[in-house]
Structure formats: C-alpha cells, structure tokens
Amino acid sequence: MATQDISSSPLSPYVAEFKRFVSDTWLGYAMVLPAVIMLGAIIVYPTLRGIQLAFFEVSLLNPEQMTFVGLSNFGQMLSDATFKSALWHTVLLTAVAVSLQYLLGLGLALALKEKVPGAGFFRSASMITWVLPGIVMVIIFRFLVQPDFGPANIVLAKLGLETTYWFGRPGVAFPLIVVMHVWRNVPFYAIALMAAMKSIPETQYEAARLDGAGPLQAFRYITLPQISYVSMIMIVLHVIFTFNNFDIVYLSTGGGPLGNTEVMSTYIYKQAFEQYALGYGASMALVMLIIMMAFTVVYVRLEARD
Amino acid sequence: MLFWEYTFPNDDSPPIWKDTFKENYNARGDAPLTIGRFSYEDLRQKFLTGARTGDPDVIEGVLAHLTEYIKAGHLEPLDDRVEELDYFDGFVDSALDAMRYQGKLYGLPYTGNGRALIYRMDVLEELGQEPPETAQEFQEIGRLINKEVDGIQAYHNCTKDGSVRAFQEWMSHVYQHTDQLYVPEGDAWALNIDADTLGQIFDNWYYQVWAADEPLGNPDQLGTGWQVNDPGYLNGQFAFIECGTWLRGWTTGTNINDTDATATLLNENTGVGHLPYGDGGSKGTFLEVKPIMMNSHSDQKDAAWDAIATFASPDTMNAMGEDSPGNAMTPVHDEVESTIDNENWEPFVDVFKTGRALAKVGWGPVREPFYRLMQEVSYGKTDPYKAGTKLHEELTALESEL
Numbered sequence: 001m002a003t004q005d006i007s008s009s010p011l012s013p014y015v016a017e018f019k020r021f022v023s024d025t026w027l028g029y030a031m032v033l034p035a036v037i038m039l040g041a042i043i044v045y046p047t048l049r050g051i052q053l054a055f056f057e058v059s060l061l062n063p064e065q066m067t068f069v070g071l072s073n074f075g076q077m078l079s080d081a082t083f084k085s086a087l088w089h090t091v092l093l094t095a096v097a098v099s100l101q102y103l104l105g106l107g108l109a110l111a112l113k114e115k116v117p118g119a120g121f122f123r124s125a126s127m128i129t130w131v132l133p134g135i136v137m138v139i140i141f142r143f144l145v146q147p148d149f150g151p152a153n154i155v156l157a158k159l160g161l162e163t164t165y166w167f168g169r170p171g172v173a174f175p176l177i178v179v180m181h182v183w184r185n186v187p188f189y190a191i192a193l194m195a196a197m198k199s200i201p202e203t204q205y206e207a208a209r210l211d212g213a214g215p216l217q218a219f220r221y222i223t224l225p226q227i228s229y230v231s232m233i234m235i236v237l238h239v240i241f242t243f244n245n246f247d248i249v250y251l252s253t254g255g256g257p258l259g260n261t262e263v264m265s266t267y268i269y270k271q272a273f274e275q276y277a278l279g280y281g282a283s284m285a286l287v288m289l290i291i292m293m294a295f296t297v298v299y300v301r302l303e304a305r306d
Numbered sequence: 307m308l309f310w311e312y313t314f315p316n317d318d319s320p321p322i323w324k325d326t327f328k329e330n331y332n333a334r335g336d337a338p339l340t341i342g343r344f345s346y347e348d349l350r351q352k353f354l355t356g357a358r359t360g361d362p363d364v365i366e367g368v369l370a371h372l373t374e375y376i377k378a379g380h381l382e383p384l385d386d387r388v389e390e391l392d393y394f395d396g397f398v399d400s401a402l403d404a405m406r407y408q409g410k411l412y413g414l415p416y417t418g419n420g421r422a423l424i425y426r427m428d429v430l431e432e433l434g435q436e437p438p439e440t441a442q443e444f445q446e447i448g449r450l451i452n453k454e455v456d457g458i459q460a461y462h463n464c465t466k467d468g469s470v471r472a473f474q475e476w477m478s479h480v481y482q483h484t485d486q487l488y489v490p491e492g493d494a495w496a497l498n499i500d501a502d503t504l505g506q507i508f509d510n511w512y513y514q515v516w517a518a519d520e521p522l523g524n525p526d527q528l529g530t531g532w533q534v535n536d537p538g539y540l541n542g543q544f545a546f547i548e549c550g551t552w553l554r555g556w557t558t559g560t561n562i563n564d565t566d567a568t569a570t571l572l573n574e575n576t577g578v579g580h581l582p583y584g585d586g587g588s589k590g591t592f593l594e595v596k597p598i599m600m601n602s603h604s605d606q607k608d609a610a611w612d613a614i615a616t617f618a619s620p621d622t623m624n625a626m627g628e629d630s631p632g633n634a635m636t637p638v639h640d641e642v643e644s645t646i647d648n649e650n651w652e653p654f655v656d657v658f659k660t661g662r663a664l665a666k667v668g669w670g671p672v673r674e675p676f677y678r679l680m681q682e683v684s685y686g687k688t689d690p691y692k693a694g695t696k697l698h699e700e701l702t703a704l705e706s707e708l
Binding site for chain 1: 351354355374377378379465466467468469524525526527528529530533534543668670671673674677678681682685687
C-alpha cells in the first residue's frame with residue numbers, strides 16, 4: 001500500500017503552522033484564560049452591570065424589579081442640589097489636596113535627598129502615614145480635635161485660642177479633610193520623587209556647576225525636567241485616588257456638618273445603600289466613571305510614552 | 307451552618323455567652339457551626355446584597371435591619387417552627403410583636419432595652435432638683451446646671467450626620483407623641499404626626515440644646531456622635547444623656563479616663579428615668595429589640611433553626627447576662643434573670659414597657675431628611691418649626707415609597 005509522506009505534501013507548511021499556532025499561541029491563550037475570566041468576573045461584569053443600572057429605576061431591596069427610565073436618572077442629577085454640591089466638593093478636594101501633596105512631597109524629596117544626619121531614619125518613618133489604614137488615621141485625627149482632651153484643642157486653649165470639635169464646624173471640616181489627605185500621601189510623593197531624583201546622574205549637576213548654574217537653575221533645568229514623568233504619573237494616580245476616596249470622609253464626618261464635606265463617593269453610597277436608590281446611585285457612579293476615564297486615558301498615554 | 311453576628315463581647319473576658327451558645331447548639335444540631343463577626347453596617351450591606359447566595363444561614367441584627375430584610379425577601383417566616391419551642395410563650399409580647407410583619411414572625415428576640423434619661427443624681431441633689439418630667443422642666447434644670455455647676459455640661463445628644471444613634475434619639479421623642487411615625491393605610495403607609503409636633507421636637511431637643519441663646523449642650527461638641535456622648539457621661543462631663551442599658555457595665559476601655567471614678571459614677575451617682583416629654587406628649591421611647599433571623603435562601607434551614615432556637619433560648623440568654631450584663635437588664639423572656647443589681651437602675655424596667663418598636667417601613671429614605679434638617683436646626687440655620695413643616699412635607703411625600 002502506498003503511503004504519503006506528509007512532509008512532502010503541499011499542505012505541510014500550513015499543518016506545521018497550525019501545529020505551532022496550537023502549541024504556542026493557544027497555549028498562551030490557555031494560560032491567560034483563568035486571569036481573563038477572573039478579571040471579567042470581578043471587573044468587567046460589575047462595571048457593565050453598573051452602567052446598565054444607571055438607566056433603570058431599581059431598589060436595593062428588590063433589585064430584580066427594574067424599570068427602564070432612560071436618561072431620567074441623569075436628568076434628576078441636574079436638579080439635585082446635593083449632587084452638584086458633592087461634585088463641586090469632590091473637584092475642589094481633589095484639586096487642592098493633590099496640589100498640596102505634590103508641592104509638599106517635592107519639598108520633602110529635596111530635603112531627604114540631601115545627605116543630612118538622620119535622613120535615612122526619617123525616610124523610613126515618613127512612610128508610616130502612608131501605610132496606616134484609613135480608619136486608624138481617622139481615629140487619630142478625631143482624637144486630635146476632640147473637645148477638651150484632644151491635643152490640638154489643648155494647644156489652642158493654652159494659646160488662648162478658640163477650641164471646638166473641628167470636624168463639626170462648618171468651614172473647618174472640609175479643610176481638615178484636605179489636611180488628612182495631604183498628611184497621608186505626602187510621604188509617598190516624597191519617596192517616589194526622591195527615587196526619580198536619585199536616578200539623575202550627578203555628572204549633570206557637576207557640569208551645570210562648572211557652567212555657573214546655581215541651585216535654583218539646576219533644579220529648574222536638570223531636576224524638574226527629569227522628574228516630570230514620575231510627577232505626572234503620581235499626580236494622575238492621586239487625582240484618581242482622591243476623586244474616588246470614600247473612607248476618609250465617611251468615617252470622619254459622614255458628609256456633614258450641613259453637607260459641607262459631602263463628596264461624590266459618600267453621596268453615591270448614601271443613595272444606593274441608605275436610600276435604596278440603586279439606579280440613581282449607579283447613574284452618579286457612571287458620571288464619576290466617565291470623569292475618571294479621562295484621567296485614566298492620560299495615565300495610560302503617559303505609561304505608553306515610557 | 308454560617309452565622310453572622312455583631313453581639314458577642316469582643317474583649318479579653320472569658321466568652322461565657324458564646325461558649326454556652328456553641329455547647330447548646332452542638333447538643334441540638336449536628337451541622338458544623340461557623341460564626342462570622344461584622345459590624346452592623348457591614349452585616350446589613352453584605353446581607354442585602356448577598357443573601358441570595360444562601361449565606362449566611364442565620365443573621366443577628368437590629369430591628370431596622372429586620373424590616374429591610376423582610377422587604378428584600380431575605381427572611382424566612384418562623385411561625386411553623388416556633389410551635390415546637392417549649393419556651394416560646396415566655397417571650398415578652400412587645401419584643402415578639404416587634405418581630406412580626408403582616409401577621410408573620412420573622413425572627414426571635416434575644417435582647418431589648420428602652421432609651422431612658424440617664425442623669426447625675428448628685429448634681430440634681432446639689433441643686434435641690436427632682437428629675438425632670440417635661441421638656442420645659444428639663445430645659446430649666448439644664449440651664450441651672452450650666453449656670454451653677456462648674457465642670458459639667460447639662461446635656462449632650464448626637465448630631466453627627468448619618469449617626470444611627472441620632473436617629474434613635476429623635477425617634478424616642480417622636481414616640482412620646484405618637485405610637486408610630488407611619489401607620490398602615492390600605493396598601494400604603496400614612497404619616498402619623500403633624501408638622502407642629504415635629505417642629506416642637508426640633509425645638510426642644512435640637513434648637514434649645516445647641517442653637518438657642520443659652521444652649522443646654524456645649525456648642526464645641528456640635529456634630530458629634532455616640533463617641534462623645536457615652537464616654538462623655540462616663541467621664542463625668544454631662545449631667546444628662548439619653549441612653550440604653552449598655553452603659554451600666556462600661557467602666558473600662560480606651561474611652562474611660564478613670565475606671566474607679568466611672569464605677570463610682572455608675573454605682574452611686576447615676577439615676578434612670580423616663581425621657582422628658584414636650585407639650586401634648588407622654589411617656590414613650592425608642593424600643594431597641596435585637597432579632598436573630600433565618601435567611602430564606604439558606605439550603606440548611608433545619609440547621610439554621612437549630613442555631614436560632616439555641617441562641618434565643620433562656621439558657622443561652624442567661625449566659626449572655628453573665629458576660630454582657632447590659633444586654634440582660636431588661637430581658638425579653640420571662641425565664642431570663644434581669645442583671646439589674648442596683649436600685650437606681652430599676653426604672654429601666656418601666657422605661658422598657660413604654661418602648662415602641664419601629665414600624666415595618668424602609669427607614670433609609672426617612673433618615674436623610676431628618677439628618678439634614680436636624681443639623682440645620684442644631685447649627686441655627688433653620689427655625690425649628692419651619693424645619694418641622696419641611697420635614698412633614700418630605701415625610702408625607704415618602705408615604706407611597708415606603
């Protein structure tokens with residue numbers, strides 16, 4: 001009986017290619033499949049479900065009963081004074097907190113970069129605020145501003161200044177929230193920026209000195225351009241973190257007093273889990289998602305530039 | 307069999323109650339028991355969103371949760387199962403009624419208390435005053451305390467946005483004027499209080515306390531919650547607070563400055579009475595009854611029932627009194643011994659009898675306008691009676707949604 005050698009068949013290149021495809025590519029696909037399924041389950045599905053809910057009237061207590069309402073949830077936002085106020089507070093908090101964090105973090109990084117005694121210890125110690133759980137930080141701050149026995153009030157009293165429960169004071173509670181964000185994140189900025197500064201070759205500074213550049217010029221023309229990439233990444237990431245932050249506000253003021261610290265995340269939580277308005281909450285979350293997507297695009301482009 | 311709770315003591319003391327429950331459960335059921343602990347807010351959120359998975363099989367919580375879980379279809383009626391309990395007839399009627407909705411029993415009570423006026427007997431004695439019965443008397447005595455007694459503030463209540471305790475304190479005063487804030491009317495609910503009364507409650511308990519010319523409270527403590535209220539009293543800062551029975555055994559912990567001083571304050575200088583009421587009101591207060599409930603989606607309902615029957619048994623509840631005395635001062639069952647060991651605290655029994663359980667409406671939408679307007683009044687931004695009118699309008703608008 002005649003036999004045909006497959007290697008001499010005109011189809012053999014295709015068979016070999018198919019075998020290679022199966023053995024290489026599909027193996028690769030098979031390897032990433034579990035991760036893809038998991039990401040789909042914990043990220044893609046909830047996101048799509050949230051987007052879907054934004055167009056329905058649905059109660060947390062009876063999520064199966066959904067009524068399609070089109071864009072009316074978004075229309076409701078336009079006449080919702082608390083939503084507008086929460087959005088404004090969120091934008092303001094993000095802008096102020098991230099700006100202060102960057103400026104103070106930059107200053108701290110410049111200080112830590114210098115070979116001063118104790119800088120190593122301070123570098124380690126300064127990270128404590130960043131690694132503290134949010135609830136611990138809030139408890140510390142609440143204790144600090146307690147009437148009568150809070151250390152901040154004790155100092156103010158000794159100076160003959162006004163004391164009060166500062167988280168309960170309209171006009172002060174919001175700045176305190178900003179301070180908590182700054183206190184928490186400045187060390188992270190400092191460490192990241194310091195690492196970027198350390199990667200700048202010392203020869204560049206020496207060359208600049210030989211050319212007669214002063215410290216300010218060296219900072220302006222050598223340091224700043226070479227930490228700009230890390231700076232942008234840090235800023236974009238913290239814009240996202242701060243815009244989304246829930247625990248600091250919820251645990252310290254609950255959005256009060258008089259709605260002075262209500263931000264998007266706390267208002268969405270209240271709508272969905274306290275008012276049972278899952279659809280309306282989802283629609284506000286979608287607005288947040290769109291705003292955050294814009295920053296994510298910036299972040300991804302910065303990453304791609306690298 | 308998975309049981310979620312937030313009630314067993316979580317300190318260094320021997321877990322008498324928890325161990326007794328486990329022993330009793332093992333004697334009755336054979337499904338392995340796993341106990342998970344979460345804060346009440348976490349319990350609520352996880353159960354409302356995940357009960358359909360069948361976990362947990364049994365959950366413990368507060369009365370407002372029971373209402374929400376019923377409306378979400380997550381609770382199994384227990385009427386058929388309770389017939390086998392030889393101790394069922396011993397439950398206090400008001401506590402058991404609080405577990406019922408539309409004729410069905412959705413949980414068993416295991417602890418309860420009524421919110422009372424906790425006052426400093428030594429301060430009142432020093433001023434030659436009797437405990438106040440009316441809001442008018444309360445304000446007069448409170449202002450006298452602020453004027454005459456150094457180092458102590460007359461009163462504190464909770465005004466933090468979103469504070470559950472603030473809502474309960476407000477409801478206590480609502481119950482002095484009406485049996486229920488909402489009553490069934492056909493297939494819907496109807497608001498059962500008038501705008502003027504809501505305004506009067508705002509006036510007596512928020513405007514006069516925080517925003518009036520001579521406030522009863524310390525304006526520095528505006529916007530605070532139970533974290534200032536209870537430890538403040540225990541550390542001798544306040545002459546009056548509104549509180550439940552849990553205060554009795556609270557003499558240690560990070561919030562307590564001086565254990566001995568707090569013990570003396572609670573043992574010798576603290577009195578308990580009905581909350582003062584305003585014009586047209588009478589004795590009444592918020593009844594806190596905590597239920598243990600069965601997940602209607604559980605696939606181990608018999609084992610879940612074993613846990614419920616064991617947890618709410620007099621034997622287990624008596625063990626509860628041993629390591630959590632505050633939970634058993636006003637027992638919800640005839641066969642459970644009261645842990646009241648001091649005659650000054652005995653009025654809690656009478657207060658408990660005047661308690662009213664929350665109506666079975668979803669309370670979330672009611673809380674939001676309350677918090678907003680309560681803060682506006684407390685911060686002096688809105689006239690209390692205008693706030694009462696506004697709240698009445700908003701609560702009326704909610705009738706069809708509840």
